[in-house]
Amino acid sequence: MSSKVALVTGAARGIGLATSKLLLERGWRVAMLDRDSDELMSASAGLEGATPFLCDVSIQAQVEETLPAISLEFGRLDAVVNNAGVAEFGPIEATDFSTWRRVMETNLDGVFLVSQAAIPALKETRGALVNIASISGLRASTLRVAYGTSKAAVIQLTKQQAAELGEYGIRANCVCPGPVRTKLAMAVHSQEIIDAYHDAIPLNRYGSEMEIAEVIAFLVSEQASYVTGQIIASDGGFESTGVGLPALRK
Incomplete structure (x- = not known):
């Protein structure tokens, strides 16, 4: 495992940083990508x-x-975690095109660009792609026309990657x-928003960054060697x- 290399985008904070740290603990080497120089260096x-x-991205x-600089530094690439994303919320009628494009450029275009650039290296290692979408890509939610649509597109992109790259042994999951x-x-x-989320979630709490990182780490591991397109x-x-669940709890 010590020779394996992962690329993690949006690695300066949040889920990306938690994933980077977890993979490092498990013996991976990690290329940490971010556009925020100060946060990334800190x-x-x-590590x-x-x-x-x-x-x-x-x-x-x-x-x-x-991407070539990463290959030059590490000599190989075994996994790509497309985590970088932006969130801008607002009503449909108040979402101008510049906002729409700003969200799409990072959340969708970035996943496409990084994945495509990484394919040659991933072919050599029969590696893995893990794209980070959102629950907002699976179900519509208030004020998320750009964000939710971008994440729904990432889900479909993941399925396309799995269908087309499987012949090279490359797995893609979301x-x-x-x-x-x-x-x-x-x-x-x-507090009102927190309470509403807790009421709607069966486990009655928010998740942690590390809990998401654990799922990502599984998907890039050999334990998930027959898992793709999921x-x-x-x-x-x-x-x-x-x-309806909140009402049933009362």
């Missing part, structure tokens, strides 16, 4: 086996420059996190319950 400092790469030229207790979420979620909601049961 997050990667002292043995990790190398930071400044890259905006929504910019094709940067991706095409960074993780859809539900509400996760990140610093950002806790900063913007009021969409896994790591959401405490949120997606499966639909509507």
Whole structure:
């Protein structure tokens, strides 16, 4: 396992950082990508086996420059975790096209660009792709016309990757996190919103960044060698319950 290399995008914080740390603990080497230079350098400092790469995944030229640099640094690539994403929420009628494109460029275009650039290296190792979508890609939700649509597209892109790349031994799977207790979420979620989420989630709580990272780590591991084309909601049961559960609890 010590020779295996993973590329993690959006690695400076949140799920990306938790995934990087977990893979490092399990003997992987990790290329940590992010467009926030200060956060990336701070997050990667002292992490043995990790190398930071400044890259905006929504910019094709940067991706095409960074992927060869990763191959040069590590000599191989066994897994790609497409985690980088942005979230901008608002009503449909208030979502202008610039907002729509900004969300799509990172959340969808970035996954396409990084995955495509990584295919030659993944062919050599019969590696794995894990794309991070969202519960919002599986079920519609208030104020998420751009975000939810981008994540639904990532789900379909994952299925396309699995169908087309399986002949090379490359696996592609998708993780859809539900509400996760990140610093950002806790900063913007009021107590009323937190209570509403808890009522709607069978496990009655938010997930943690590490719980999502554990699912990702499984999907890139040999233990998931016959798993591809799958969409896994790591959401405490949120997606499966639909509507009505809060009322039934009363």
